[in-house]
Amino acid sequence: MIELRQLRYLVAAAEAGSFSRAARNLNIKQPTLSRYILETEKRLGMVLFDRKTRGATLTANGATYLRVAKRIMKEWDELDAWVSATTNGYAGKLAVGFYTSLSAGNLRATLSEFGERHRDVKLRGFERDRDMLLAGIENGLLDIAIMIGDTPYPGLMSRSFWSERVLVAMPESHSLATRERIHWTDLTGERFLLTERDPGPETRNMLLGKLGMPGYSPEIDMDDIRRDTALSVIALGGHISIVAESALGIHVPGVVFREVHETNGHTRIGFSGYWREDNENPVLRRFLAFVTARYSMPSVPVPQPLSQQAGKEPS
Incomplete structure (x- = not known):
């Protein structure tokens, strides 16, 4: 069995054109490198390098073997990088x-x-x-x-x-649409439209907590519709709604958004x-x-x- 380390030694020697130069690049002793390469040739039963005074060059078999070895090393390095990235959450x-x-x-x-x-x-x-x-x-x-x-x-x-700002969505013709700042008390008496789907139920609880009082409970219609459909209904008039600021990305003609403020700043969720x-x-x-x-x-x-x-x- 040829080890990956031996393949790296073979490639280093072939690229350097000299065992001594390759050993220096690998930071090992030349006799150690020469021994590994000789052991590899014996295991394979073929000569990979022509040893000459001025260096070492690949034989025909060596060139074929090293071409495949480089591909194996490249795929191994890619696999190793993928394992590392996956283990560390980068992939x-x-x-x-x-x-x-x-x-x-x-x-x-x-x-x-x-x-x-x-x-x-x-x-x-x-x-x-x-x-x-x-x-x-x-x-x-x-x-x-x-x-x-x-x-x-x-x-x-x-x-x-x-957290995100809490906004009121209303028809652009609504009397509150001209205001720069809207407080919860300004919404008393309004008719709200929410979706039965989340986050409609949570928004309903918020409205009850902010506007509910003895003798008064806000009028809230809960319909089985999507958020964008609810905003389209609001554009027709008759309702307003409460949304998080992420809804600002839903563009519906005729609907405007205004921040809802507490006494100490805008409301956030x-x-x-x-x-x-x-x-x-x-x-x-x-x-x-x-x-x-x-x-x-x-x-x-x-x-x-x-x-x-x-x-x-x-x-």
């Missing part, structure tokens, strides 16, 4: 679930920048409601789900990622990531580290692969 796949808009906002920017920096990673996005995203994580179809809020779930790791504690995908660890650095957060504790955990001795 592979990452399945990301979400139910917010991917047309704008931090989710789009984060996935876009991560994809640019890690071109050997294949990103797959899945837009589903919260229950489907959680099921996807549990059954291993998703590596991570990014959702509004910070609700803990048994068996899942979670981390706050970023948080987004968190959820993943299985036993997920060993190196790309997931790379993604979590990327998000941590991008949003200047404290380091996220990422569990070690189970194969590494098994090798630890109990303390």
Whole structure:
């Protein structure tokens, strides 16, 4: 069996045209190099080099053998680089679930920048409601789900990622559309349209918390429609809606967006990531580290692969 090291010695000698020069390039002694090459020739049963006073040149058989050897070494180096990249999370796949808009906002920017920096990673996005995203994580179809809020779930790791401004979407003819600043109290008496799908139910809870009071509850219509369809309905008049700023990428003629303000600034809504504690995908660890650095957060504790955990001795 010819070892890869022996192939490297053969290639080095052929390229240098001299055993002594090749030995210097390899930082080994010439007798050592000569011995390895001679042992290789004996194992093969053929002479690869013509030894001359001024150096060593390849025989016809040697030229053929070295041509194949170079291809083997190149493929080996490529394979080794792929293994290293995959193990360290620079190559592979990452399945990301979400139910917010991917047309704008931090989710789009984060996935876009991560994809640019890690071109050997294949990103797959899945837009589903919260229950489907959680099921996807549990059954291993998703590596991570990014959702509004910070609700803990048994068996899942979670981390706050970023926040986005809360906006009110309204017809451009609405009386509030001329205002630069809108407060929650300005929305009392309005009729809201939300989707039955996520994040509609969470938005409904927000509205009830912000506007609900004894004797008054906001009028909220929940329809089984998509976000872009809801905005198209709003353009017709009669409704307004509450959205995260990622919805700014959905362009619907006749609809304008305005920030909703609290007494101490504009209202924001948080987004968190959820993943299985036993997920060993190196790309997931790379993604979590990327998000941590991008949003200047404290380091996220990422569990070690189970194969590494098994090798630890109990303390």
